[in-house]
Structure formats: structure tokens, C-alpha cells
Amino acid sequence: MRIVNSTLLYRSGAAFVSAAAFALGAAPASFPAAAPAEPPAAGRIVYEQHCAACHGDQGAGNGPASVWLYPKPRNFSAGQFKIKSTPGLALPTDEDLLQSVRRGLPGSSMPSFAYLTDEELREVVQHVKFLTARTDASGKRVNLFDEAAAGGQLAQPVVVPSELAAGVEELALGRQIYQKMQCSLCHGETGAGDGPQVPTLKDASGLPVRPRDFNTGLFRGGHTGRDLYLRIHNGLPGTPMIPYGDDVLKPAERWALVHYVQSLRRTDVAVNDLLAPEDDAIHVRRVTSLPTEPMDAAWESLDPVRVPLNPLWPEPNQVYAVAVSAVTDGNKLAVLLQWRDELPQNTAIRVQDFQDAAALQFSLSGRYGFLGMGDAQNPVNLWQWKAGWQMEVGGDIPEMRDAYQAMHVDTYFQPERQFATATSAGNILAQPHKSPIEDANACGFGSFTSQPLAQQNVAGKGLWHTGFWKVVFVRDLKSKDPDDVQFAAGKSVPVAFAIWNGEQGDRNGRKMVSNWYQLVLD
Numbered sequence: 388m389r390i391v392n393s394t395l396l397y398r399s400g401a402a403f404v405s406a407a408a409f410a411l412g413a414a415p416a417s418f419p420a421a422a423p424a425e426p427p428a429a430g431r432i433v434y435e436q437h438c439a440a441c442h443g444d445q446g447a448g449n450g451p452a453s454v455w456l457y458p459k460p461r462n463f464s465a466g467q468f469k470i471k472s473t474p475g476l477a478l479p480t481d482e483d484l485l486q487s488v489r490r491g492l493p494g495s496s497m498p499s500f501a502y503l504t505d506e507e508l509r510e511v512v513q514h515v516k517f518l519t520a521r522t523d524a525s526g527k528r529v530n531l532f533d534e535a536a537a538g539g540q541l542a543q544p545v546v547v548p549s550e551l552a553a554g555v556e557e558l559a560l561g562r563q564i565y566q567k568m569q570c571s572l573c574h575g576e577t578g579a580g581d582g583p584q585v586p587t588l589k590d591a592s593g594l595p596v597r598p599r600d601f602n603t604g605l606f607r608g609g610h611t612g613r614d615l616y617l618r619i620h621n622g623l624p625g626t627p628m629i630p631y632g633d634d635v636l637k638p639a640e641r642w643a644l645v646h647y648v649q650s651l652r653r654t655d656v657a658v659n660d661l662l663a664p665e666d667d668a669i670h671v672r673r674v675t676s677l678p679t680e681p682m683d684a685a686w687e688s689l690d691p692v693r694v695p696l697n698p699l700w701p702e703p704n705q706v707y708a709v710a711v712s713a714v715t716d717g718n719k720l721a722v723l724l725q726w727r728d729e730l731p732q733n734t735a736i737r738v739q740d741f742q743d744a745a746a747l748q749f750s751l752s753g754r755y756g757f758l759g760m761g762d763a764q765n766p767v768n769l770w771q772w773k774a775g776w777q778m779e780v781g782g783d784i785p786e787m788r789d790a791y792q793a794m795h796v797d798t799y800f801q802p803e804r805q806f807a808t809a810t811s812a813g814n815i816l817a818q819p820h821k822s823p824i825e826d827a828n829a830c831g832f833g834s835f836t837s838q839p840l841a842q843q844n845v846a847g848k849g850l851w852h853t854g855f856w857k858v859v860f861v862r863d864l865k866s867k868d869p870d871d872v873q874f875a876a877g878k879s880v881p882v883a884f885a886i887w888n889g890e891q892g893d894r895n896g897r898k899m900v901s902n903w904y905q906l907v908l909d
Contacts, residue, residue: 419478419541422516422532430514433507437500438515440759440832446518451832452759455896456496457700459594463518466531467591467625470608474621475630477542478519478535484512491902494605496699499902502667502755545620548638550612553646561647564640568631573598578651580604591625597701598628601651605697615645668905669694669711669882677716678723681850681857686712686723694884696899704729706886706899709745715864715908720874722747722860724884731851732889733774736790741889745849745858746771749872750881755903758883759832766830768872770845772858774889777823777849784819822846824860828870842868864908879905 435444443450446463453460461468470487471479479487488508491499500508520530535541551557565571573588575581578601590596599606608614619641622630631641669692678685691710698705710725724745735742749768750756756765778785809817824845829835844866849858864874872880884901887893 419473419480419532419535420516421536421541422519422530423513425517427510427513429507430510430512430517433503433511434514436757436762436764437503438511440757441496446515452496452896455699458495458590458596459592460496462592463515464521465591465625466519466521469623469625470618471621472544472617473542474545474632475542476624477540478532480544481509481512481516483544484515485509488512488515490609492607493609494607494697496697497607498758498900502903545617547613547616548642550616551639551642551646553649557643558647558650560640561643561645561650564636564644565647568635568644573627574601578602578648588627590627596626601648602653603705610649612642612645612649615648616641619644667903668879668907669713671713671715671720671906671908673909674714674716677714677719677721677861679721679846679848679859679861681723681848681859682852685714689714691723691725694901694904696884696886696901698897698899700897702888702893702899703891704888706888709884709886709901711884713906715874717864719861719863720908724856724858724860724886726856726886727854728851728856728888728890729854730890731774731856733778733851734785734789735775735889736785736787740790741887741892741894743774743856743889744771744887744893745856746885747860748883748885749906750903751870751872753880755881757831758903760829760835762831766828768870769825769827769829769835770847770860770862771825771827772823772847772849772860773825774823774849774851774856776820776825779820780823780848823849826871838868838870842870844868844871874906874908876908879907882906 439450440452441450441456441460442448442463443453443460448460448462450460466478467476468479468483468487470492471477471483473479473483485508487497488500488503488511490501491497500511503511516532517530519532520528523529532541571582572584573580573582575598580598580600580602582598585597588596588598606614606618608618618628619631619636621632622628631644636644672689674685676685689712691712693708693710695708696706706726706728708726710723712723712725714721724747726745728743732741732743734740747770748760749770750761750765751768752765754765756762756767760769761767775785822843822845824847826838826843826845827835828838845860845862847858847860849856851857862871866873874880881903882905883903885898886900887898893899
């Protein structure tokens with residue numbers, strides 16, 4: 388049976404080069420340059436493997452993944468780039484594009500591609516510039532970078548002055564400017580993104596758009612002072628966020644506003660902006676006795692790696708990170724995932740209900756393939772735990788009367804029980820489960836395939852306790868199944884993670900996801 392799922396994507400939080408770097412002699416951001424006359428073959432190959440699924444083959448923002456993503460992927464042909472160092476509607480510099488690709492846009496569906504080489508990043512930037520084009524009245528393709536270069540309209544980056552100290556007086560000034568510029572109309576009095584104009588806000592394509600939640604939301608263009616200074620100075624083309632340039636604010640006033648906005652950040656989520664393993668690796672520790680229970684005390688002796696997550700769709704209660712621990716006894720691998728979830732959702736009887744879930748995605752080729760369910764050259768093996776299946780394994784099988792307790796009659800042809808259509812129809816996912824974890828494979832969109840019951844060899848258990856889910860995945864290091872990932876000492880395997888919050892309607896491609904990491908058996 389084929390079950391269509393969607394993407395595993397992630398956005399990183401790496402920062403732009405700071406203003407201090409320039410003072411230390413670092414090279415300034417590169418100026419915009421004309422696009423290449425023909426798309427470099429190497430850049431096109433990188434683009435097709437890692438970018439086209441979202442942005443489309445021609446860069447129109449209409450790739451097959453775009454239906455699952457919001458905000459929608461950038462339409463390069465429109466020539467509107469939000470995150471850049473150049474003012475107004477000017478095209479970005481090569482360095483702007485390079486940093487956006489390298490670090491992604493935190494809080495959106497644009498993942499980090501820091502795992503690509505510097506050469507690959509530069510090549511794909513040139514291909515993006517080639518795709519930034521329009522069709523004129525005669526039907527001729529006109530590249531916007533070429534057009535701007537010919538007209539001498541390629542802008543230089545905005546000069547960001549040295550950052551001022553964030554003292555009490557400056558924060559007070561920042562609050563005054565926040566009120567004077569009426570920032571609260573969109574961002575709200577407390578910066579929660581709940582201002583009175585929110586229902587009327589739309590982007591350039593006419594889609595509803597929400598202002599940034601300064602309390603908990605991730606800053607998509609980076610969270611450093613320089614990043615926010617540029618966002619305020621330049622605005623965000625294609626959105627209701629207008630520029631507040633030198634004709635509106637003085638540099639000192641803009642810095643005061645930057646620091647006030649930063650002060651609105653909730654301390655319990657601010658730390659998650661840049662949480663990630665230092666070497667992009669999750670090291671598997673060797674133990675003598677393998678812990679297979681979520682509450683086993685042995686897990687407490689390990690320092691988990693906190694892997695950042697971001698939503699593919701706007702989430703009211705975002706899970707900012709998942710804590711990952713991994714151990715082996717030389718025969719089996721055990722991976723523990725822990726994440727905050729205030730209200731567990733472990734039944735999905737009604738059509739409007741969805742269950743909590745978690746998944747690991749392993750690259751079978753050992754290479755970084757397409758993050759969204761792999762590709763033809765880089766298939767993936769997926770392990771997905773489901774809270775509803777966990778209840779069944781525990782013997783607590785929910786029925787219709789559990790969801791509709793006031794229901795008096797629903798006999799159909801079997802008066803003694805409600806009729807479970809999926810189970811009776813033989814749906815493999817509706818049959819009694821021996822494990823709460825599904826072993827599956829994929830090689831791109833629409834290819835998610837559950838392995839046959841005889842090959843379901845991943846065990847595990849999930850437990851919700853005091854506001855946290857703790858889920859353990861267990862499997863032999865070696866498997867006879869050719870569709871399974873293989874583990875060996877000294878070998879690293881690319882791995883990514885996903886979390887579904889059923890209470891807020893997460894399912895399939897609506898989820899929170901990580902980037903690629905390396906699972907390393909030292």
C-alpha cells in the first residue's frame with residue numbers, strides 16, 4: 388500500500404557576518420552582478436536536486452512541494468527578495484543570496500543548505516540569478532540582473548553603522564519609536580504579532596500574511612543587531628513591512644528600535660534560535676546495557692543533542708527543538724527523542740482529529756539527498772512513531788463511543804459494536820499493531836511506502852509525562868532487509884527528524900522538521 392506523505396525540511400539559524408567583522412578586516416558583502424548568460428550546468432544540477440521541488444523548475448515558486456508550504460516559496464521571476472542588504476526594491480548581492488541559501492530562513496519552509504559545499508552554494512546562487520527573469524511584450528526572456536546591470540541600477544549594500552550599547556535609556560527611546568512609528572498596529576503592543584491590522588494584511592500575491600511575533604517567532608532574516616537593522620532600514624519587499632530609511636529614522640534611533648525589539652523576545656525561546664550540534668553530528672554512545680524504556684534512568688546520564696525544528700506551516704504552538712540521545716550495545720541501536728507537548732493527542736477517531744507523531748529519516752545512499760523524502764538517487768528509510776498506535780499496543784484501543792460518548796445508537800450490521808470501515812476493508816494501517824513504529828521508504832514526493840508486515844523490524848515505545856513526549860526507537864544495527872538503513876562502527880549516516888502536534892492539526896506534510904545531521908557510531 389502506498390501512503391502519500393510530504394516533506395522533511397528544516398531551517399537553520401546561522402547569522403550574517405556582523406558589523407564587527409568588517410571592523411576586523413573581513414571582506415564586505417559582494418555587490419550585485421549581472422546574471423550568467425547561460426545557466427551553469429553544475430548550478431542547475433544542485434538546483435534541480437535541492438531547490439526545484441519547492442521553487443519549481445523555472446523558479447516560479449510552484450514546485451510540487453509548494454502546496455504543503457506556507458509562506459509560499461519565493462517566485463524568482465518576480466524579482467522581489469525580502470532578505471537582503473540592498474535598499475528598497477533593489478536586487479540582492481551575491482553574498483545576500485549565498486547567505487539565504489546557506490542558513491535558510493528560520494521560521495519558514497526554507498531550509499538551511501549549510502551541508503552543501505561552498506562551491507555548490509556559489510553555483511546554485513548563479514542559477515537562481517539566471518532564473519530571475521521576466522518575459523517582455525514581445526515574448527523575449529529578460530533577465531532582471533542583466534537589465535539592472537545594463538541600466539546601472541545594481542545597488543550597493545546599505546552601510547550599517549557600529550552597533551550602540553543597549554542601555555536603559557536606549558531601550559526607552561526604542562519603545563518611544565515603536566509607538567511613534569505605530570509598529571503595534573501590526574506587531575501588537577507587546578510584540579506578539581497580534582495588532583489590530585493583522586486581519587487585513589496581505590503579501591504581493593494577495594495571500595494573508597502575519598507580522599513577526601517578536602515574543603516567540605523566529606527572525607527569518609537572522610536575529611543579530613545587523614540583521615534587524617537592515618530589516619528595519621530596507622523593509623521586506625512584497626510584504627506590508629515598509630522601509631524606515633534615513634529619511635524616516637536616524638541610525639541611533641534605528642539601533643534603539645532594534646534593541647527594543649530584541650528585548651521583547653521571551654527568554655525561554657530565545658535560546659532556541661541557534662540550538663544545534665556544533666559539528667552537525669549526533670554521536671552514538673557505547674553502553675553495556677541498552678535502555679529500551681523512555682523513562683529508563685540510563686538516559687539521564689547522557690547529554691542529549693538539541694536539534695532545532697521549524698514548521699512547514701504556521702504553527703500556533705511551535706515545537707522549537709527536539710532533544711536526541713543515541714546509544715548502542717554493539718548489537719542494537721536505541722534513539723530517544725524528547726520534546727515539549729502540553730496536551731497529548733493519542734486518538735484519531737473523528738475525521739477532524741490527528742495524532743501526535745515523530746519520525747527519523749535516514750539517507751540510504753550515505754549522501755545528502757533531497758531533504759523532502761529523498762530522491763531517485765538518494766532514497767530514504769523512515770521510522771515513524773504514532774501516539775495512536777502506542778495506545779493500541781498498550782491494549783487501549785479507542786472506539787467510536789470514546790469520541791462520541793452521548794451516542795445512543797450506531798448499529799449498522801453489527802449491533803454489538805461500531806463498524807470500523809478501514810479495519811474491515813483490510814487497510815494495513817488500520818490493522819492491530821505489534822509496534823507503535825512504522826518502517827517505511829521513500830524516494831521523493833508521492834513515493835512513501837510502508838514496508839510489508841514481515842519487514843517491520845523497528846521496535847520502540849512512547850510515553851507522555853509532565854508535558855513532554857519521550858519516544859524510544861530500537862533496531863538491530865544490521866538488517867537483512869535491503870530497504871533498511873545499515874549501521875556500523877565508524878560509519879556516519881545522514882539523519883533528519885520530524886515532529887507532528889496532533890492537537891493543532893498536524894498531519895502528513897504539516898509538521899515541524901529538522902535539517903540533515905550525521906548519526907555517528909564512534
